[in-house]
Amino acid sequence: MRRAYAILLALCCALAAALVTAGPAQAAPQTITSGTQFTDTSGNPVHAHGGGVIKVGSYYYWFGEDRNSDNTFRSVDAYRSTDLKSWEFRGHVLTQSSAAELGTAYIERPKVIYNAATGTFVMWMHKENGVDYSQARAAVAVSKTVDGTYTYQGSFRPLGQYMSRDLTTFVDSDGTAYMVSAANENHDLHLYKLTADYTGIDSLVANPWPGGHREAPALFKRGGVYFMLTSGATGWNPNQQQYATATSLAGPWTAWTNVGDFAAYGSQTAYVLPVQGSSGTSYLYMGDRWGNAFGGTVNDSRYVWLPLSFPTSTSMSLSWSPEVTVDTAAxxxxxxxxxxxxxxxxxxxxxxxxxxxxxxxxxAISQYTCNGGANQKWWFKNLGNGYYELLGRGSSLCLQENASDVNQENCTGATAQQWSVVTSGSYVNIKARTSGECLDVSGASTANSAALITYTCNEGTNQQWIRGS
Incomplete structure (x- = not known):
């Protein structure tokens, strides 16, 4: 009896140990609304602006900027996820107090890479003095654990002479690491080989587009082709993204080719993430819709995530989707x-x-002369329960009924954001699920900026709508 009990106890302990070490369960497909401000698993805004992602085991770790209200550096924040939607906050891994020169600074575009030879995670960043952009330096910090405290190593100009602003990192299949940064007042884009420990600059590999005035680089490899995706240099405001390709990092590189629309769907490149699974590898465009471009701060920024497609081995396409579905397992x-x-x-x-x-x-939503703007276009997202969410093309926010007005808010699935569409002859009534009232132009006004409200349905022409194209 004692022997049987001992065997049973040993089996239980082994099972418990297996559960502890098994890691996270395989992630299910997740749908993410693009152009919104993400929240973490505790409901707090995700501050990973200008960031990058590294996969360690089953987890994707996302690092990015967290700033003070005056846009100066507060911290680099780390989050982790298995499905790229549910982000767990792991900590402020580098902060203002990490080094004296970070007390007042701008720290931008942190990217973390892993050096297998040294067992060290290395973070590269763009560093400025917190007052202006005259320093134009690269900075480095290191940690033995991916989401542990990073030790600041200092800042410098590459090879002691070149300006360095927006940057990214890339580790090739042979383990050689590279850093790309905007140089010469953002007119050039330099591609550097890193030292064997990934913490310094070994050499300048290429300056393929002198005078090109590109920034926000993202470098990735698909098959045997390297892709460099960038934006123009227009401050916080979005512009036309362009890419170039090469079969060797040293070049020759192609000329720039436009991708996406004229403003990258209101975003700027942060990173391109390869998502590898049982069905192959897909590529996720990760962009920032900077808060500074619409009257806010960096911490008000939104995330624009979109699938990249590849018509040929050397061409790339980027199209708008209000949602992106990611299956990290597949x-x-x-x-x-x-x-x-x-x-x-x-x-x-x-x-x-x-x-x-x-x-x-x-x-608050109002009526205005039709002009074809994205702020006048709505996606009727069918919820499958007889109701729709109405998502704005420009804001990615949902039309919401309130006591005194109709406005746009983050989509939450609340009944106040659910509407039915009832045909009335050649027109439709848009009825609020919560109150049963109709979308209405207040006072039947014909003036620009007249408020939209909900009101008892009464067959008035100010409650009748045409769904145009």
Missing amino acids: GTVTGTSATYNTLVARHSSKCADVPSQSLWQGA
């Missing part, structure tokens, strides 16, 4: 196809409009 990244409509009031022939193209939560 290695697939797919976008949701969406049709956007205008909502034209019958009585005024004016469109439901987000004033001033606002991206802010709480912006």
